[in-house]
Amino acid sequence: MTSSKGLEGVVATQSAISSIIDDTLTYVGYDIDDLAVNASFEEVIYLLWHQRLPKADELVELKQQLADNMAVPQAVLDHFKTYDIKHVHPMAALRTAVSMLGLFDEEAEVMEPEANYRKAIKIQAKISTLVTAFGRIRNGQEPVAPKTDLSFAANFLYMLSGELPEAIEEEAFNKALVLHADHELNASTFTARVAVATLSDVYSGVTAAIGALKGPLHGGANEQVMKMLTEIGSVDNVETVINEKLANKEKIMGFGHRVYRKGDPRAKHLRDMSQKLTKIRGEEKWYDMSVKIDEIVTGQKNLPPNVDFYSASVYHSLNIEHDLFTPIFAVSRTSGWLAHILEQYSNNRLIRPRAEYIGPGMQTYVPVEER
Template sequence: MTATKGLEGIVAATSSISSIVDGVLTYRGINIDELAEKATFEEVAYLLWHGKLPTRKELDELIAQLGEYAAVSPEVIAGLRLYPKNANSMAALRTVVSSLALYDEEAQDMSREANLRKAVKLQAQLPTVVAAFARIRQGLEPVAPKKGVGVAHNFLYMLTGEEPDPVAVKALDKALVLHADHELNASTFASRVTVATLSDIYSGVTSAIGTLKGPLHGGANEAVMVMLDEIKTLDNVEPYIQNKLNNKEKIMGFGHRVYKNGDPRAKHLQQMSRQLSELKGDSTLYEISVKIEELVTGQKGLKPNVDFYSASCYTLLGIPRDLFTPIFAISRVSGWTAHILEQLDDNRLIRPRAEYVGPVGQHYVPIEQRG
């Protein structure tokens, strides 16, 4: 047996949910460009769960279900009030999602029908708990979710307590579409490993959130915003980036293990960043981002990934930096749960081997003889 570092290039599962072939990302065979331009996030979630786009009746039923399930139990909100105000937002989300299982009477029901209902519940409740956590730490009361509106609209409403601008809703909705699934990425793989033991769907999503928390996965967009904050002005871009390049430091938001010719999602987020800049009447972040892209791509040949322009988009939407990765989770829970359902439909315990490289021929030495 020979190890492959990072499992790069290893095919670990078959899946009909999403694919990346020759740099083209599809959900259930539909190009991400089509979905980003034409579909709502609710349509995409239905597509991931059911393998087809919903009819008008099916879409209306899903939106009604999401509205019905969006409220969380008072005990969950009470738990959020006990978290430290400076708690890491992804650590808080990981903890609260685990606690949601305690208040779901179907938590241990492993039937496909119950798991599908739990997938919808998780999709409905993640925006609620992220918004509630954000408000509680500011000393504000959580805002109850609305019924009859989409996930993006509801999240922005619960976060601010005000009706969001339609341009902002459309921008966030598109971001949710773009982040919904991405083949067998690290967090999706973690969720499938967990439920392959026949653990429950909440455990699978909790594992995924813990994996997404890392800066080499979901946390990358937050790291991009840290860089933009440090640069501050357009004049500082070139010296800042050149110093990073000269010192061979990693520039977050560029390059991707799977995409060699650029992340197909990035262009949509760049367009959104520009549109939101126009809405806000301030193009500073967008112009800084474009200049960074020109320098990094020009000198290193690396192109921006999905994290790069999502950072400026979320900031222009007025979203605090440490909520960027939780928003990623709000979207990706649709993909995680689709993969969990698929894993359980034809389950086999995921248990790879390791190439042993330690000492051999060792023997136990009595403690008195150890040096």
């Protein structure tokens, strides 16, 4: 038995949700370049969950269902006040909060497809409320109730800041949500599928996925990108700092990918938004620094930026606190996780690979006093 480290190149399941072929990403056959320019996040949610775009009335219905389900139990919000919130990573808080949501859902253990679909709506609707409420409560502010006539993207920004977003902010945030929604069998989606393939419940699947997304080699990289940009501080410092990191064999966050070779097709959309938004904010340095880092890393290492690189300066330009970047990724990717969870249930088999054993051969037990 031989193993593939990190399961590289292993095809572990079939899926009709998204595909990456020759560096082209599609959701249900729609090119991400097309969706990024034209689709609302709500349409993408429907697309991923139903494997087709919604008709007008179906979209209205989904928006209404999401709006109707945004409130979270007060006890879950109160839980944010039971620990030292300023010293807790928001992804850790989100992981626990989503798990807690399951405790208040009387259908949590009901495994009928209709009940699982209802849970998908509830989780997708409530995750925005959780992230924005966390962001406010830790700053001593009260959570802001959603405005049900706003889009998913606008509502998130409204609930976070308490102010209605400008059109360009809503457009940029919607695009970011669309771009992050699904990505074939990435680590967190795989985690979700493994969890529910035991026929565990939907909340367990999403909670497990949040834990996997949190790490800096996956979704956590966007926060680390902003940390790096902040540490570098100015365009003049880029060359020295990046060359030193490369010489020390340090990984540059936001670069490289297990699957893409020529480049991540999502990055250019985020790059364009970063350019636009940093200019509007009068903070072009974040974009300029990012471009220079990109030139060096891509030029020297042939490692193009991934989705996490330019999203950092986009979110920063939307006045979002840096440790909320990964929770925002989770808000979007929840749509993909849920699509994969529903797909896994619909044609389930336990996921249980093998390990190539490399430990000692057969040994004989020796009592503790004789060792």
